[in-house]
Amino acid sequence: MGARSDHTAVGAERIIISVDAMGGDQGPAAVVGGMEHSAARNPDIGFILHGPRAELEPLVARRRALAGRVEIRDAPQVVSMNDKPSQVVRQGRATSMWSALESVRAREASVCVSCGNTGALMLMSVMRLRKLPGIARPAIAVMWPSQNPQQHNIMLDGGADISADARDLMQYALMGASYARNGFGLARPRIGLLNVGTEEHKGRAELREAHDLIAANADAAAYEFVGFVEGRDLPGTVCDVIVTDGFTGNVALKTGEGTAKLVGDLLREAFNHSPLSRLAALLAYTSLQRMRKRVDPRRANGGVFLGLNGTVVKSHGAADATGVSSAIKLAFELARSHFTERLAARIAAATPAGNEMTGPEEGTST
Amino acid sequence: MGARSDHTAVGAERIIISVDAMGGDQGPAAVVGGMEHSAARNPDIGFILHGPRAELEPLVARRRALAGRVEIRDAPQVVSMNDKPSQVVRQGRATSMWSALESVRAREASVCVSCGNTGALMLMSVMRLRKLPGIARPAIAVMWPSQNPQQHNIMLDGGADISADARDLMQYALMGASYARNGFGLARPRIGLLNVGTEEHKGRAELREAHDLIAANADAAAYEFVGFVEGRDLPGTVCDVIVTDGFTGNVALKTGEGTAKLVGDLLREAFNHSPLSRLAALLAYTSLQRMRKRVDPRRANGGVFLGLNGTVVKSHGAADATGVSSAIKLAFELARSHFTERLAARIAAATPAGNEMTGPEEGTST
Numbered sequence: 138m139g140a141r142s143d144h145t146a147v148g149a150e151r152i153i154i155s156v157d158a159m160g161g162d163q164g165p166a167a168v169v170g171g172m173e174h175s176a177a178r179n180p181d182i183g184f185i186l187h188g189p190r191a192e193l194e195p196l197v198a199r200r201r202a203l204a205g206r207v208e209i210r211d212a213p214q215v216v217s218m219n220d221k222p223s224q225v226v227r228q229g230r231a232t233s234m235w236s237a238l239e240s241v242r243a244r245e246a247s248v249c250v251s252c253g254n255t256g257a258l259m260l261m262s263v264m265r266l267r268k269l270p271g272i273a274r275p276a277i278a279v280m281w282p283s284q285n286p287q288q289h290n291i292m293l294d295g296g297a298d299i300s301a302d303a304r305d306l307m308q309y310a311l312m313g314a315s316y317a318r319n320g321f322g323l324a325r326p327r328i329g330l331l332n333v334g335t336e337e338h339k340g341r342a343e344l345r346e347a348h349d350l351i352a353a354n355a356d357a358a359a360y361e362f363v364g365f366v367e368g369r370d371l372p373g374t375v376c377d378v379i380v381t382d383g384f385t386g387n388v389a390l391k392t393g394e395g396t397a398k399l400v401g402d403l404l405r406e407a408f409n410h411s412p413l414s415r416l417a418a419l420l421a422y423t424s425l426q427r428m429r430k431r432v433d434p435r436r437a438n439g440g441v442f443l444g445l446n447g448t449v450v451k452s453h454g455a456a457d458a459t460g461v462s463s464a465i466k467l468a469f470e471l472a473r474s475h476f477t478e479r480l481a482a483r484i485a486a487a488t489p490a491g492n493e494m495t496g497p498e499e500g501t502s503t
Numbered sequence: 504m505g506a507r508s509d510h511t512a513v514g515a516e517r518i519i520i521s522v523d524a525m526g527g528d529q530g531p532a533a534v535v536g537g538m539e540h541s542a543a544r545n546p547d548i549g550f551i552l553h554g555p556r557a558e559l560e561p562l563v564a565r566r567r568a569l570a571g572r573v574e575i576r577d578a579p580q581v582v583s584m585n586d587k588p589s590q591v592v593r594q595g596r597a598t599s600m601w602s603a604l605e606s607v608r609a610r611e612a613s614v615c616v617s618c619g620n621t622g623a624l625m626l627m628s629v630m631r632l633r634k635l636p637g638i639a640r641p642a643i644a645v646m647w648p649s650q651n652p653q654q655h656n657i658m659l660d661g662g663a664d665i666s667a668d669a670r671d672l673m674q675y676a677l678m679g680a681s682y683a684r685n686g687f688g689l690a691r692p693r694i695g696l697l698n699v700g701t702e703e704h705k706g707r708a709e710l711r712e713a714h715d716l717i718a719a720n721a722d723a724a725a726y727e728f729v730g731f732v733e734g735r736d737l738p739g740t741v742c743d744v745i746v747t748d749g750f751t752g753n754v755a756l757k758t759g760e761g762t763a764k765l766v767g768d769l770l771r772e773a774f775n776h777s778p779l780s781r782l783a784a785l786l787a788y789t790s791l792q793r794m795r796k797r798v799d800p801r802r803a804n805g806g807v808f809l810g811l812n813g814t815v816v817k818s819h820g821a822a823d824a825t826g827v828s829s830a831i832k833l834a835f836e837l838a839r840s841h842f843t844e845r846l847a848a849r850i851a852a853a854t855p856a857g858n859e860m861t862g863p864e865e866g867t868s869t
Contacts, residue, residue, distance in 0.1 A: 282765065296699055299707055333662055333753040341665055341750065368757030372765040381754075384707065387699040388751055389758045391734030396762040399648065399738040403797055404770075407790035417787035421773070424780035428773035432766060 151183035151206070152472045154465055155246035157237035158188035159215040160253025162455045166196055168252065171461025172207070173200040175469070182469055185246050187212045187236040212236040216257050218454060225257040226264065234258060238265040241447040247472035250439075250464050252452040259297050259442060266445040271484050274298045274305045275444035276383065277451065278316050279390055282432045283372050287321045292331075292371060292379045295440055296387035303346035306330065306380055308484065310351045312443040313378035314360035315483050319474035320441070320467060321377075325359055329366030329376035331385060340365070351380070354487050397432055439464040441471070444484075448477050517549035517572070518838045520831055521612035523603035524554030525581040526619025528821045532562055534618065537827025538573070539566040541835070548835055551612050553578045553602040578602040582623050584820060591623040592630065600624060604631040607813040613838035616805075616830050618818040625663050625808060632811040637850050640664045640671045641810035642749065643817065644682050645756055648798045649738050653687045658697075658737060658745045661806055662753035669712035672696065672746055676717045677849050678809040679744035680726040685840040686807070686833060687743075691725055695732030695742035697751060706731065717746070720853055763798055805830040807837070810850075814843050 156172060158165040165188055172184055183206045186193055190211035197207050212233040216225050229235045234253050240246040242265050251258055259275070268275055276294035283290040293309050293316075294301060301309065310328050317326035330348055332340040348365065355362045363376045371379055371389060381389070408418035418425070442449040448471050452464035471477075522538060524531040531554055538550055549572045552559055556577035563573050578599040582591050595601045600619050606612040608631050617624050625641070634641060642660035649656040659675050659682075660667060667675065676694050683692035696714055698706040714731065721728045729742045737745055737755060747755070774784035784791070808815040814837050818830035837843075 284765070284768065299699060331754060333665060333750055368754040368759075369761030369764070371758055372761045384699055385751055385754055388697060388734040388747075389754055392737050392755045392758045393734075393762045395735030395738045396759045397766055398735070399650070400763055400766045400798060402650065403794045407794035408787060410790045410793070414787050414790035417783045417785075417790070419783075420786065421780050421783035424773035424776045424783070427776070428769045431769055 151181055152469055153183045153185060153240075153246040154468050154472065155185045155237045155240035155249040156187065156465070157233045157249070157251035157253055158186050158193055159212075159233040160217070160251060160454075161452070161461075162218075162252075163457055165193060167457050168461050169193070169196040169200060169203070170458030171456070171465060173202045174458055174462035175465040176200075176206055177202040179466075179469065181473075182206070182465070184208070185210060185237075185240045187233040187240070188215075189213050189233075210236050210240070216253050218254050220254060220257055222254075222256040222260040225254070226260055229257070229261060234261055235265070238262055238447075238449070241449070242266055247477070248448045248450060248468040250450045250452060250461070250468050252454055252456050252461065252464075254454075255296070255440070255451055258449065258451055262442055262445055262447075262449045266447040266449070269444050269446060269481050269484050272308060272444040274301060274308075275442055276309050276312060277440045278313060278443055279386075279440045281371050281379075281393065283374060285374050285377060287323065287377070288431065289321070290371065290373075290377055290379060291317055291321075292381065292386055292390070293443065294381065294383035294386050295390050296383045297442070299382070299384045301343075301382035303343045303350055306343070306347035306382070307350035307354060307487075308444070309380045310360065310362075310378070311354065311358050311483050311487055312480060313380060314358055315476065315480040316441060316443060316471075317378050318359075319476040319479060320470055323377055325361055326378050327361045327363050327376040328355075328378045328380060329363045329370055331371075331379050331381035331389075332365040332367065335365045335367065347380075358483055358487060439467040441467070443480065446477070446481075448472070517547055518835055519549045519551060519606075519612040520834050520838065521551045521603045521606035521615040522553065522831070523599045523615070523617035523619055524552050524559055525578075525599040526583070526617060526820075527818070527827075528584070528618075529823055531559060533823050534827050535559070535562040535566060535569070536824030537822070537831060539568045540824055540828035541831040542566075542572055543568040545832075545835065547839075548572070548831070550574070551576060551603075551606050553599040553606070554581070555579050555599075576602050576606070582619050584620050586620060586623055588620075588622040588626040591620070592626055595623070595627060600627055601631070604628055604813075604815070607815070608632055613843070614814045614816060614834040616816045616818060616827070616834050618820055618822050618827065618830075620820075621662070621806070621817055624815065624817055628808055628811055628813075628815045632813040632815070635810050635812060635847050635850050638674055638810040640667060640674075641808055642675050642678060643806045644679060644809055645752075645806045647737050647745075647759065649740060651740050651743060653689065653743070654797065655687070656737065656739075656743055656745060657683055657687075658747065658752055658756070659809065660747065660749035660752050661756050662749045663808070664749045666750065667709075667748035669709045669716055672709070672713035672748070673716035673720060673853075674810070674850065675746045676726065676728075676744070677720065677724050677853055678846060679746060680724055681842065681846040681849050682807060682809060682837075683744050684725075685842040685845060686836055689743055691727055692744050693727045693729050693742040694721075694744045694746060695729045695736055697737075697745050697747035697755075698731040698733065701731045701733060713746075724849055724853060805833040807833070809846065812843070812847075814838070 278293040279295035644659040645661035
């Protein structure tokens with residue numbers, strides 16, 4: 138296999154990120170632009186880039202900061218946003234997405250970054266990387282702007298699965314705590330369980346059960362459990378990680394996006410209302426830009442797939458070079474902290490041995 | 504019973520609203536202030552006010568617009584925000600909340616308005632007013648600011664119950680359509696069903712079933728069904744009414760509130776950053792105030808309990824006089840349009856006869 142020597146060629150000391158060039162709304166030029174952005178700032182990063190070689194080679198050659206730091210793997214097919222996950226699985230082997238995951242599976246790269254179709258990426262990730270021993274449902278961890286010191290909270294599951302039982306929710310707490318520790322440097326993350334009220338007697342039965350399971354694992358897994366939290370705590374300061382099922386999480390995520398967009402639209406309207414308000418907008422420009430950065434989804438760009446033998450960062454489909462560069466930065470942080478291995482160890486410590494959900498081929502990895 | 508003659512005394516031509524004076528965070532003075540606000544603007548409104556007479560009489564006497572338009576009903580006890588619903592039900596008969604609902608049950612008033620504890624108010628409403636024939640789960644309809652012409656969308660259930668099956672969701676669609684027609688004057692409201700994607704094959708099984716039930720009732724119930732919608736459509740323009748279970752709806756509602764608050768806080772921070780930005784805030788003051796009105800929860804103040812023999816408007820616990828006045832205005836609109844009776848007729852037309860969930864005493868009313 139030529140991969141190993143290629144890997145050495147791009148720098149044995151470097152952390153290698155596997156990047157799917159295709160599938161994003163802005164095409165491979167935005168992805169390569171994001172890679173250059175990251176490479177220029179970070180000498181310790183190298184890439185394996187997946188997609189049609191003839192299209193990618195000139196894009197990479199044009200970016201000077203990428204010289205000698207990118208290996209291209211030819212993958213002629215592309216997973217589109219409209220492909221159904223089931224189609225993708227049957228016909229996906231020649232796609233850039235499959236190839237990008239393959240580099241992580243083969244341990245040539247530590248983390249995979251893709252802007253592609255979320256459903257297809259999750260399904261393919263489970264097929265290629267397999268679930269961690271003891272994990273029934275992988276989850277997507279997403280970021281919320283908040284006024285906590287780290288400026289972001291983590292919510293999971295953002296939509297990998299439409300349901301979760303008490304044990305899944307407990308594992309989300311473990312995974313979210315590991316992610317907050319390795320991705321954001323929080324020594325003892327505060328975990329909250331999303332519910333419709335903070336009283337312990339409230340909510341669905343599986344939530345009360347999950348409450349007790351998450352509380353029981355707090356010391357062993359080095360997190361603080363703050364109990365039930367509500368929707369308003371997602372962008373709040375009472376905790377750092379919010380645990381919920383993927384249906385509720387996905388609705389909440391899109392509700393937050395929609396609300397922020399409405400407020401932004403109304404603000405623009407307000408500032409356009411009169412000559413005086415247009416002047417005010419001009420004077421406040423720098424301050425408003427600073428604020429926009431805080432809530433800009435491009436700056437917190439990266440849903441992370443947790444619970445697999447390998448880490449996958451899902452960048453927003455509409456990400457531009459800035460967005461891709463953010464996702465790569467997150468991938469780099471997670472790779473450098475050996476996040477996958479640490480998370481696997483946490484899960485193994487919290488999960489009873491001999492779990493019927495893990496096959497033997499899963500038990501041997503990480 | 505002296506009620507009937509009292510009722511005549513406050514004006515037989517008037518629409519009478521039953522108001523719970525107690526249980527709000529700002530006390531009875533804010534409630535009476537809101538009543539005066541409404542009475543001054545609307546000559547066709549009268550009130551029955553419930554609470555400790557000794558406390559209420561001087562408050563009412565001080566407000567000139569209320570002269571001759573308020574009847575006070577003495578109710579010495581108050582339901583507090585911390586009371587558990589179960590306690591309230593056992594010991595609630597002497598409370599202002601119970602008394603306020605009693606006026607609607609006895610047909611002395613058309614609609615009840617309360618700022619009190621939501622859980623207690625819902626439980627007591629179901630006990631006193633009973634569910635409409637054919638309705639298994641009443642719902643709370645709440646408003647979202649939006650850029651639709653009516654400036655608000657309606658979402659239900661906002662948290663009356665933590666789950667809903669396909670038939671409940673279909674009834675929420677009927678109730679939401681009636682509410683949008685009678686409360687907002689929309690002839691043919693557009694209904695959306697909240698899900699994690701707009702594709703018909705997505706989401707939980709009960710949602711796919713509800714999708715078909717809601718579609719089947721569209722013509723008979725005079726609404727347009729736009730199919731599945733996502734969290735971002737809650738403040739969006741693709742539909743007027745969004746249907747979901749009370750768990751998801753409550754999380755979404757509080758997520759929207761939390762996100763709007765975060766953006767507002769960051770905006771204030773941005774405008775406070777430098778002398779220049781403070782000057783800008785001054786210049787933009789009027790425009791910003793106009794925008795704030797659009798997203799101010801006080802202006803869209805009133806969760807409406809649907810599916811009962813009588814209408815209950817739940818005002819925000821923190822409502823001031825402006826907020827209470829908004830809730831009263833909504834109550835008046837619903838009463839004037841004979842909303843309760845129209846809704847009951849819609850439900851009866853859509854529900855199969857001989858339903859096992861309705862007792863005989865429910866079948867006789869409205």
